[in-house]
Structures are given as C-alpha cells and as structure tokens.
Amino acid sequence: MSNTDFQAAVKQEEAYLRQVHPTPEDIPGCMTLFDDFLLCNVLGAQVKSLYRFGRMSECKHKMEDFKFCMSLKSMHPEDKRDAWIRRRAEWWAHKRLAKSSENIWDVRKEPLQNWPPPSTSNDVDTVQRSGTIA
Known part of the structure; x- marks a missing residue:
C-alpha cells in the first residue's frame, strides 16, 4: 500500500464520516466506547470470532478508542x-x-468461457431415467 493511496483513502473516509457525523453530538461518547470494549469481551462475541476466524476476538483496539476518547475530554x-x-x-x-479474510477470491474481469458446460442429450436421458444427474 503506497502512502498516496493511504492518504486518498483517509480523505475519502473523512468526507464520509463528516456527513455521517455532522455535529459533535453525533460522535460516540466515551461510555459508549467503553461499553463496546466490554461487549467485545463477552462469551458470545468470543465464540462468534472463534467460529468465524478461528481465533478469539482482539479487543485491544476498542480499549485504545476509549483511552483516545478520554484524552479528548478537555478539547472544544x-x-x-x-x-x-x-x-x-x-x-x-x-x-x-x-488484506482481510474476505480477500480469498480474485475478481473476474469477464465471465468464464464455456461455463456452464452445454448439456448434451445424454445428460437429459440420464436425468429422465434415474431422476438425478449422473
């Protein structure tokens, strides 16, 4: 990832977040962030993470968000x-x-050639006789 790509992505995200959170009252409070940290550590969240990703949830970033919020308390x-x-x-x-766990497939630019394969009369006869595809 280049620094130029990162800075462009940050600008796009900032523009989006400014629309989603137009006033200071729209950003989450410190107690909400602390609640998010606690909810990350509950058994249900840990089991779901273990099932989906094969590892326990990592909640450190949620605690860091809470600490960051607390450091802003004296600001306008x-x-x-x-x-x-x-x-x-x-x-x-x-x-x-x-990269993420969702990056396992390559996006195709064009459809596969000859897919699905054309059915033959032999396939149709087999289905009619047995009721299933051979």
Missing part, C-alpha cells in the same frame, strides 16, 4: 469531533487497503 467539542473523525478515517483506510 468541534476539535474533539475533528480528532475523532481523523482517527476513525485512518482506521477505515487501513482496513480498506489491507
């Missing part, structure tokens, strides 16, 4: 919103540009 609400949006935009940009 608009400055606090800007700092929060910048941090979230960088997080989303990293997530967008990094």
Whole structure:
C-alpha cells in the first residue's frame, strides 16, 4: 500500500464520516466506547470470532478508542469531533487497503468461457431415467 493511496483513502473516509457525523453530538461518547470494549469481551462475541476466524476476538483496539476518547475530554467539542473523525478515517483506510479474510477470491474481469458446460442429450436421458444427474 503506497502512502498516496493511504492518504486518498483517509480523505475519502473523512468526507464520509463528516456527513455521517455532522455535529459533535453525533460522535460516540466515551461510555459508549467503553461499553463496546466490554461487549467485545463477552462469551458470545468470543465464540462468534472463534467460529468465524478461528481465533478469539482482539479487543485491544476498542480499549485504545476509549483511552483516545478520554484524552479528548478537555478539547472544544468541534476539535474533539475533528480528532475523532481523523482517527476513525485512518482506521477505515487501513482496513480498506489491507488484506482481510474476505480477500480469498480474485475478481473476474469477464465471465468464464464455456461455463456452464452445454448439456448434451445424454445428460437429459440420464436425468429422465434415474431422476438425478449422473
């Protein structure tokens, strides 16, 4: 990932987050972030992560979000919103540009040739006789 790609992704994410969170009241409070951290550690979330990814949930980033929020307490609400949006935009940009468990397939530019294979009269006869595809 190049720095240019990352900076472009951050700008896109910031623009989106500014629309989603137009006022300082729209960003999550510190207690909400602390609740998110606690919910990450409950048994159900851990089991779901173990099932989906084969490992326990890593909740450290949620605690870091809470600590970051606490460090902004003395700031003006608009400055606090800007700092929060910048941090979230960088997080989303990293997530967008990094590999993930969803990156297992290559996107095709064109459909496969000769797929599905054309059926033959032999296939139709087999289905009619047995009721199943051979």
